[in-house]
Amino acid sequence: MTKAPQRALHPAVAAASSAALGLMVTLGCGSAASAADADAKKLVKTMSDYLAAEKAISFSYDTNLEVVTVDHQKLLLASSGKIEMGRPDKLRVTRFGGFANVEVTFDGKTLSLLGKNANLYAQTEVPGTIDHLIDELRDKLHRPVPGADLLLPDAYDELMRDVVDVKDLGSGVIGGVECDHLAFRTKEVDWQIWIAQGEHPYPCRYVITASQVDQSPQYSIQISDWKTGTDVVADDFGFKNITNAEKVDLTKLADIDELPDHLAMGGTK
Template structure:
C-alpha cells in the first residue's frame, strides 16, 4: 500500500489552466466497534483467499487517476483496460486512455510493454512469478500493473501492512452488484473497497486517497466482467511484434507512464 502512496505523492501539481469547480461534501462517520472491525477484516481476508485460489482470472476495468494543478484544480485522467492472469507466472494487461494505448504481456520470463500509438515496445527479462513481476515493474521501473495489489497471492497481507483504522460501512451497489463496503486508514493513504457479496467475493471498486498531497487526490478503479477458472478465455501469453514495430529503451516509451509527458510534476504539500 505504501508503494501506491509514493506514486500518488508524486502527482501533486501540474502546470495546467483552471477550468472547473469542485464540490466537497464532508460526512461525519462514527468510529467502528471492535466487532465491526473484525467483520471488515474477515471480509477482506475472504476476498483475498478467494482471489488467491483462482488459478486463472480475468476482468475489465475503468480507472481514474486524480492530479492537482498548481492553482489547486483537481483533474482526473481516465482510462480503461483489461487483465488476464494465469498463476503463477502469466499475465496480459491493457490500458487505453486519452494519452496512451498500452499492452503488457508476461510469459514467465520476459515482460513486454507495447505502446500501440508509437508502435514501439520494450522488453525486460524478469523471470519469476506474477508477484515478482508486479514488484519489479512497480518498484524498479515505476510502471505499475493495473490493480496490482489485488493480483498478488497475499492480497490481505499487502493491503493490511500499514493499516491503523478499519471500518465496516455496510453495503453499497456497484454496477448492479450488492457489495460489502469497507474503509481503511494507513499512515500515508486512506483506502476503500467494495467486495461482491455471496460465494464469489471479488472486488468491485477500489479507491486510494493520498494524505501526503494537498487536496487529497485519489486513484480509483472499478471492475467488471470478472471471470475465473473455466470461464476465463484461453490466452496466448507470447509476444509477437506488430509489423514495423521498433524495440526501444523504456525511457523512450513515454506513453507507458500513466501521466502524459506534458504534465510537469510538482511537490508534496
C-alpha cells in the same frame, strides 16, 4: 450586552449536519465498532483467499487518477483496460486512455511493453512469478500494474499493512452488483474497497486517497466482467509483433503510464 440573533440553518445544511452527526454516532460505538472492525477484516481476508485460490482470472477495468496542479486545480485522468492472468507467471494488461494505448505481456521470462500509438515496443528479461514482476514494475521500471495489490497471493497482508482504522460501511452497489463497502486508514493514505457479496467475493471497486497530499487526490479502479477458471480465454501470453512495431529501449517509450509525461511531477507544460 445584546446577543446576536441566531441564524437558522439552510434545510440542506441542516440535513447534511444531521447525517454527519448520525454517522459519527454510528461509527463510534465502542465494542460494537470493534466487532465491526473484525468483521471488515474478515471480509478482506475472505476476498484475498478467494483471489489467491483462482489460477486464472480476467476482468475489465476503468481507472480514475486525480492530479493536483501547482495552482491547486484537481484534474481527473480516465482510462480503461483489461487484465488476464494465469498463475503463477502469466500476465497480459491492456490500457487505453486519452494519452496512452498500451499492452503489457509477460510469459514467465520476458516482459514486453507495446506503445500502440507510436507503434514501438520494448522488452526486458524478468524471470519469475507475477508477484516478482509486479514488484519489478513498480520499484525498478516505474510501470505499476493497475490495482496490483489485489493481484498478489498475499493481498490481505499487503492491504492491512499499517492500517490504523477500520470501518464497515454496510452495503453498496457497483455496476449492479451488491457489495460490502469497507473503509480503512493508514498514516499515509485512506482506502476503500467494495467486495462482491456471495460465493465470488471479488473486488468491484478500490479507491486510494492520498490524505497527506494537498487536495487529497484519489486513484480508483472499478472492475467489471469478472471471470475465473475455464471462462478465462487467454492461453498464450507471449508477445506477437503483428503490427511490425519498432523495438526500442524502454526509456524511449513515451506516454505509456496513466500519468502522461507532460503532466509528470515537476513538469512545466
